[in-house]
Amino acid sequence: xxxxxxxxxxxxxxxxxxxxxxxxxxxxxxxxxxxxxxxxxxxxxxxxxxxxxxxxxxxxxxxxxxxxxxxxxxxxxxxxxxxxxxxxxxxxxxxxxxxxxxxxxxxxxxxxxxxxxxxxxxxxxxxxxxxxxxxxxxxxxxxxxxxxxxxxxxxxxxxxxxxxxxxxxxxxxxxxxxxxxxxxxxxxxxxxxxxxxxxxxxxxxxxxxxxxxxxxxxxxxxxxxxxxxxxxxxxxxxxxxxxxxxxxxxxxxxxxxxxxxxxxxxxxxxxxxxxxxxxxxxxxxxxxxxxxxxxxxxxxxxxxxxxxxxxxxxxxxxxxxxxxxxxxxxxxxxxxxxxxxxxxxxxxxxxxxxxxxxxxxxxxxxxxxxxxxxxxxxxxxxxxxxxxxxxxxxxxxxxxxxxxxxxxxxxxxxxxxxxxxxxxxxxxxxxxxxxxxxxxxxxxxxxxxxxxxxxxxxxxxxxxxxxxxxxxxxxxxxxxxxxxxxxxxxxxxxxxxxxxxxxxxxxxxxxxxxxxxxxxxxxxxxxxxxxxxxxxxxxxxxxxxxxxxxxxxxxxxxxxxxxxxxxxxxxxxxxxxxxxxxxxxxxxxxxxxxxxxxxxxxxxxxxxxxxxxxxxxxxxxxxxxxxxxxxxxxxxxxxxxxxxxxxxxxxxxxxxxxxxxxxxxxxxxxxxxxxxxxxxxxxxxxxxx
Amino acid sequence: xxxxxxxxxxxxxxxxxxxxxxxxxxxxxxxxxxxxxxxxxxxxxxxxxxxxxxxxxxxxxxxxxxxxxxxxxxxxxxxxxxxxxxxxxxxxxxxxxxxxxxxxxxxxxxxxxxxxxxxxxxxxxxxxxxxxxxxxxxxxxxxxxxxxxxxxxxxxxxxxxxxxxxxxxxxxxxxxxxxxxxxxxxxxxxxxxxxxxxxxxxxxxxxxxxxxxxxxxxxxxxxxxxxxxxxxxxxxxxxxxxxxxxxxxxxxxxxxx
Numbered sequence: 001x002x003x004x005x006x007x008x009x010x011x012x013x014x015x016x017x018x019x020x021x022x023x024x025x026x027x028x029x030x031x032x033x034x035x036x037x038x039x040x041x042x043x044x045x046x047x048x049x050x051x052x053x054x055x056x057x058x059x060x061x062x063x064x065x066x067x068x069x070x071x072x073x074x075x076x077x078x079x080x081x082x083x084x085x086x087x088x089x090x091x092x093x094x095x096x097x098x099x100x101x102x103x104x105x106x107x108x109x110x111x112x113x114x115x116x117x118x119x120x121x122x123x124x125x126x127x128x129x130x131x132x133x134x135x136x137x138x139x140x141x142x143x144x145x146x147x148x149x150x151x152x153x154x155x156x157x158x159x160x161x162x163x164x165x166x167x168x169x170x171x172x173x174x175x176x177x178x179x180x181x182x183x184x185x186x187x188x189x190x191x192x193x194x195x196x197x198x199x200x201x202x203x204x205x206x207x208x209x210x211x212x213x214x215x216x217x218x219x220x221x222x223x224x225x226x227x228x229x230x231x232x233x234x235x236x237x238x239x240x241x242x243x244x245x246x247x248x249x250x251x252x253x254x255x256x257x258x259x260x261x262x263x264x265x266x267x268x269x270x271x272x273x274x275x276x277x278x279x280x281x282x283x284x285x286x287x288x289x290x291x292x293x294x295x296x297x298x299x300x301x302x303x304x305x306x307x308x309x310x311x312x313x314x315x316x317x318x319x320x321x322x323x324x325x326x327x328x329x330x331x332x333x334x335x336x337x338x339x340x341x342x343x344x345x346x347x348x349x350x351x352x353x354x355x356x357x358x359x360x361x362x363x364x365x366x367x368x369x370x371x372x373x374x375x376x377x378x379x380x381x382x383x384x385x386x387x388x389x390x391x392x393x394x395x396x397x398x399x400x401x402x403x404x405x406x407x408x409x410x411x412x413x414x415x416x417x418x419x420x421x422x423x424x425x426x427x428x429x430x431x432x433x434x435x436x437x438x439x440x441x442x443x444x445x446x447x448x449x450x451x452x453x454x455x456x457x458x459x460x461x462x463x464x465x466x467x468x469x470x471x472x473x474x475x476x477x478x479x480x481x482x483x484x485x486x487x488x489x490x491x492x493x494x495x496x497x498x499x500x501x502x503x504x505x506x507x508x509x510x511x512x513x514x515x516x517x518x519x520x521x522x523x524x525x526x527x528x529x530x531x532x533x534x535x536x537x538x539x540x541x542x543x544x545x546x547x548x549x550x551x552x553x554x555x556x557x558x559x560x561x562x563x564x565x566x567x568x569x570x571x572x573x574x575x576x577x578x579x580x581x582x583x584x585x586x587x588x589x590x591x592x593x594x595x596x597x598x599x600x601x602x603x604x605x606x607x608x609x610x611x612x613x614x615x616x617x618x619x620x621x622x623x624x625x626x627x628x629x630x631x632x633x634x635x636x637x638x639x640x641x642x643x644x645x646x647x648x649x650x651x652x653x654x655x656x657x658x659x660x661x662x663x664x665x666x667x668x669x670x671x672x673x674x675x676x677x678x679x680x681x682x683x684x685x686x687x688x689x
Numbered sequence: 690x691x692x693x694x695x696x697x698x699x700x701x702x703x704x705x706x707x708x709x710x711x712x713x714x715x716x717x718x719x720x721x722x723x724x725x726x727x728x729x730x731x732x733x734x735x736x737x738x739x740x741x742x743x744x745x746x747x748x749x750x751x752x753x754x755x756x757x758x759x760x761x762x763x764x765x766x767x768x769x770x771x772x773x774x775x776x777x778x779x780x781x782x783x784x785x786x787x788x789x790x791x792x793x794x795x796x797x798x799x800x801x802x803x804x805x806x807x808x809x810x811x812x813x814x815x816x817x818x819x820x821x822x823x824x825x826x827x828x829x830x831x832x833x834x835x836x837x838x839x840x841x842x843x844x845x846x847x848x849x850x851x852x853x854x855x856x857x858x859x860x861x862x863x864x865x866x867x868x869x870x871x872x873x874x875x876x877x878x879x880x881x882x883x884x885x886x887x888x889x890x891x892x893x894x895x896x897x898x899x900x901x902x903x904x905x906x907x908x909x910x911x912x913x914x915x916x917x918x919x920x921x922x923x924x925x926x927x928x929x930x931x932x933x934x935x936x937x938x939x940x941x942x943x944x945x946x
């Protein structure tokens with residue numbers, strides 16, 4: 001039994017215990033007036049109702065997928081292996097669900113308590129909201145550490161942890177895509193009818209979709225984004241573990257050490273996040289944004305120091321330290337870089353707001369162009385991190401270049417606890433603002449929640465950049481893990497004695513690249529079309545309520561909030577079935593029909609376009625959103641001006657870009673890479689060409 | 690059957706006299722958001738003394754028709770006249786002004802005891818009734834009324850007028866290069882040119898927009914709303930923004946849409 005794995009398991013338990021501590025602390029805070037609690041209950045019930053439907057669907061899917069895994073691996077390897085893979089898959093899905101449920105549960109309690117605390121000022125309100133977000137961050141990291149460590153302790157096989165990762169990723173894909181479709185359906189419909197047609201302000205309780213809109217913040221940004229980052233977190237660790245287990249020219253003890261090293265990094269990251277969270281404090285009159293950023297910086301520094309200490313005091317090669325730091329620093333830098341393209345006083349946003357006076361077409365062209373430019377610095381960051389990690393590791397006599405790349409991905413994601421905590425803070429304060437408006441709280445309270453909300457938007461933008469970059473490094477590591485798995489399988493099958501070579505001269509490889517490259521655009525289109533289709537249904541429902549019950553607008557009658565919540569839930573779940581099916585089925589079809597090399601090419605194509613599309617969509621969407629906010633804050637004519645009308649169009653176009661399709665692409669490419677790695681031994685043995 | 694007080698309203702968008710059994714606040718909500726069968730939109734109206742009468746306006750007949758519905762609900766509106774109404778109303782009959790947002794939030798304004806004295810500089814007026822052009826002028830509000838209603842220097846003359854003075858922001862001091870800021874006016878280059886012409890040419894007023902409607906965002910109101918005829922001028926000041934945000938938060942939010 002490796003002591004580090006035990007320590008990792010214990011650190012996971014500590015992280016979950018800390019999440020439970022924060023959970024209880026948040027529950028103990030004042031829940032506010034009867035009216036505020038009533039509004040919060042609507043949001044809570046809507047969120048729970050969606051999660052219940054999502055988890056029922058996921059249970060069926062997970063059981064079905066587990067049976068398929070058990071049969072395939074039972075026949076290919078052994079019944080015991082197949083059964084274990086199936087169990088770890090379900091364990092992964094359950095762990096991610098539990099963490100998501102915890103995060104959601106506290107978010108729908110933390111929102112009203114934040115609004116109530118805002119009556120006493122910024123400091124108490126900020127404390128409630130960041131502690132609520134910390135539940136999600138710490139629970140996610142804790143559940144992942146417990147899952148990975150426990151499975152490795154019991155099986156001593158990284159392949160089994162791969163099953164756990166695949167389960168978590170499947171759930172993440174559905175949670176992220178479903179949450180993204182839900183949140184933007186409600187957001188767009190509420191805005192188009194409420195603001196544009198009827199002229200009622202944001203978060204006005206007369207809008208029948210206002211509760212669905214707030215529910216969407218929770219299911220999309222808390223459960224969805226959390227699951228998304230967790231999926232990369234686990235996948236990066238698993239990829240590095242697989243690559244560590246495949247290290248050549250090392251002793252058994254060294255191989256074991258390098259296999260569990262990713263778990264050590266995750267463990268140190270969880271402690272660093274826990275400590276870093278203590279530095280997230282704001283003073284009365286201060287700004288929450290810098291407070292959140294300081295938490296990230298402290299966590300990064302503490303983590304780097306811990307890693308350096310562990311590596312210098314142990315037998316681990318120092319190349320692993322440089323690889324870790326390359327990923328860690330790049331992740332933080334890329335996260336803050338995305339703020340440059342989406343920050344509301346930055347040149348790209350100001351420029352887009354300025355040209356909006358010339359019409360919506362110019363707004364779209366300008367925002368889209370900046371979105372395209374925003375790809376470049378992130379890609380350069382990813383390339384630098386990858387190359388540094390690769391060559392530093394390659395120069396080491398012990399570890400390989402691809403293992404270094406895997407470790408850099410883990411290094412980047414190791415501070416996930418802090419990142420997710422800051423990200424979950426966003427929808428909590430957004431909800432708090434909505435509750436303050438809907439419950440008729442004082443303008444001073446709304447003002448405090450406004451200040452909190454502005455920082456939440458920045459945190460969201462940083463998290464998206466971080467998540468996409470982390471996913472990029474993760475899938476690069478998974479790509480290497482896939483190649484390694486194929487090689488191992490071929491060795492066992494006596495098919496080839498050479499590592500897999502993907503030649504661009506092979507027409508099947510070219511076909512694989514094209515097919516893979518087409519998958520992220522197809523997935524994006526399907527999810528965005530789902531948003532427009534579902535929003536159309538909800539717009540009709542909102543119009544119907546206003547038309548048939550004029551008392552709603554007069555304020556004498558309460559809207560039917562449940563109708564919009566139910567519509568958003570059922571439409572979102574229906575809409576994600578086909579894209580989710582494609583994510584798993586396409587790589588397997590390519591693999592079983594065309595073989596391992598074309599599948600590798602397929603993954604390469606999907607990774608390249610997936611990362612580019614994800615960065616473009618996330619940043620262009622964020623930029624359009626903030627260009628509108630910039631105009632609304634009193635520039636280029638302010639609200640009601642021609643610039644405002646054009647920027648509203650840009651924001652509406654950008655909504656499904658940044659919150660539905662863009663962030664889902666991370667998970668898509670991770671799921672496809674994991675499915676390929678998991679099925680690699682079977683595909684190596686059975687393929688048509 | 691329930692008894693309802695009968696009210697007399699002078700609407701500015703459109704110019705109309707209306708009898709109603711709804712209180713001013715209820716009428717404002719109804720008038721702005723309507724019912725499923727009616728149109729919607731921003732509303733500006735005065736509450737009049739119900740004892741006011743004019744030989745050209747069939748007020749008595751309107752009140753006779755203003756009776757509750759069969760189900761006992763109050764009569765919402767009986768249109769008494771929709772043409773040349775403002776000029777026939779004695780301004781002494783006006784009690785309050787109501788500014789209603791397009792989503793039905795109502796703000797009541799009392800007339801000021803005195804009109805503020807005119808100030809130097811550039812001004813922007815949105816005429817509300819009886820016609821609705823947007824006009825830039827070097828004349829202060831009182832001088833503007835004097836020019837249009839009392840002592841016209843051109844062939845243009847109105848018997849009475851209701852208008853709002855709008856903010857010009859930095860353009861008031863620097864029409865050519867001043868920042869537009871949060872001024873949402875369409876065709877801003879033309880506005881700049883008009884303001885520049887007022888400074889450089891021997892004219893005191895320039896038509897900025899002859900086709901616009903009387904609807905404007907309340908947030909751009911500079912001082913308030915004026916209504917005047919040959920005898921009287923009334924001024925309805927808009928409270929400071931901070932007071933509106935603090936005391937009339939719902940209205941202020943909707944007015945800032």
